[in-house]
Amino acid sequence: MERSRNIILYILCILLSLIGSAQEDSKTGNEAHKFKLDYNVPESPAFSILDANPTTVMRGNAAQEVVISLASSIFSNNAISPGLAVDVNPFFVLGGRLQSINEYKNNFGKRILANTQFSFATVDSKKFPNDLLISSGIRITLFDTKDMIFDQELSNSIDTELGNNIPRPNPNNPIVETQYVDNPTLEEAYKNAKKRYLSKRGGSLSLGYAIAGRALNSSYKTDSITTYRHQAWLSGQYDFGKNKMSINGMFMYRLEKNYEEEGDSFNNGIISGLALKHYGEKLIFSGEIIYDDVHKEIGFGAYIEAYLLPNISIYASYSKDENLNQYYFKPGVKYNFSESKNKK
Template sequence: MEANRLINYLFLFGWLYIGIAQENNTEAFRYKLDYSIPESPAFAVLDANPTTVLRATAAQEVITQLATNFISGNNVSPGLAIDFNPYFNFGGRLQNIEEYRTKYWSRFLANLQLSLATINATDFPDDMLFSGGLRMTLWDSKDILYNKALGESIDRELLPKEDPGPHHHDPGTIVENNALKIAYEKAKKAYRQQKGGALSIGYAVAGRARNNAFKTDSIITYRHQAWISGQYDFGKNGISINSMLMYRYQHGNLSNSDGVIGGIALRKYGEKLIISSEIYHNGQTESINFGAYAEAYLIPNITLFASLKKEVNAITGEEEVLFKPGIKWNLSESKK
């Protein structure tokens, strides 16, 4: 199977999940906001995410990400990732939001994030890299389904202001109205100004299709990693601190290596823009790296992002400066 065929399959796979998500829409997930979307676990193991320190916040139903790494020396590495919640997209149900708040395992299943990705990487110019990952949110006090006070404040903004009557929409559902855009902005403000913390864990594996051929004897795995992320949002000042500890094991051509990657990120949440900076230590390269990041919310469901990073390449050992622009498309719920 050729490499470009894999990309086509990933696109088809993504659209299939979009259809499933729309047909099996769960009322509880109508309250998800397209704001502060977690990074892709599959992109993380490929070093394709714009940031290294991963967020710990609750997952979304379906997210697609397109990213491009512009590496010093004018090398380019384009990639595609698809993240989705398998529980809801394969027909999982919650009786009501109260079940989500009171039953831990229901909330755990609702926040699983399965991730698939592929990328053309300059480290292996003749190969196609692909990956898969799983992320689990153990706790997020700012999850608007879990946090009753925050959920109620957002309900007041998103639900109809007037009773639509018995022959119209159920008053417990969101309806389209001219004030919906403003309501979402107020809902995001309520989210930003809420104090709270989150904790998540994840695992991902990356493989290589040598010479872009997806055959049994051409596919090898070359990297595994597992991590834990935690964060705390300070509330009205819009500041968040995020920490991550990751263990990575890598197969090399001549020898294998492993190491711990740990770092801290500071974020500033704005109405249309989130900016952050991070510093982290890579135990594989014994280097301290840093970067700056921004993500913009200018169009509903669409997030534009870019980062500038300095890091040491774990394979070549060379210091690189990377510019990573990209786009996230939140397909969890249409916001009109």
């Protein structure tokens, strides 16, 4: 009961911050539509270490700015642990600035900062029924050759449009207050850029680290939290540019503590996997094969993600739950604040 209250409290906090964000964006006359492709939202690093992600093999592409993931038992049986993950890309959120697009292109350090994601999650554990699992992680995209900021054709289209039909500045009647204008030509330029993105070959690589702890008896007092797992990984993605197919690979080292009656012990090993993904306009589906050296076994998984509502994707997977050592159907919801697929 206490754990459920905590999770509800988290959700309320997130909703309040979302309302604030929505109000801020409404000042521009638009919703929070931005510039990354929402059908390639990477998995939450903090969910990964808690095995709450729908897939094991994580994507390598650039992070989104703010993504909320909700793992739910609503559509499943009771074996699935409900949980919440918040992924934030803090560079701009915390006031980071760029001089220009060319600085983003040419300054590797700034580009790394702009593509670094922090992640926080909590799940209501079935393995430790009296405790709440909490985790945090960091994910850094080292490169993404399909980063749309590098699409010079799109930049040229934007410049052409911005240079056309500028209202004549009449004397003694300046537009002091900013006016926000919808621009179908710019929207069309972005649609064309997305088509180029889908048919373009390219790769990306990211690395990450996450740590997970148990809040004993769901208490957040410092002496009640114990660390039970660490993991670090490298994940890569290559898009073939044909049939909207991509291959993903991941290489992860995991160290975890076993809690046993005769005394605690440690397990460690490599978890590696390959996934083949198809990126459709409304649907993503994938299959993956994983070798888990920690548990000395080979696993399989299937995944589907649907974009039915603006900003929201619903996903489901069929994969092994390591905590319960059984295959389960896992549903969930992602709320992507970085862009809407079905705008307006």
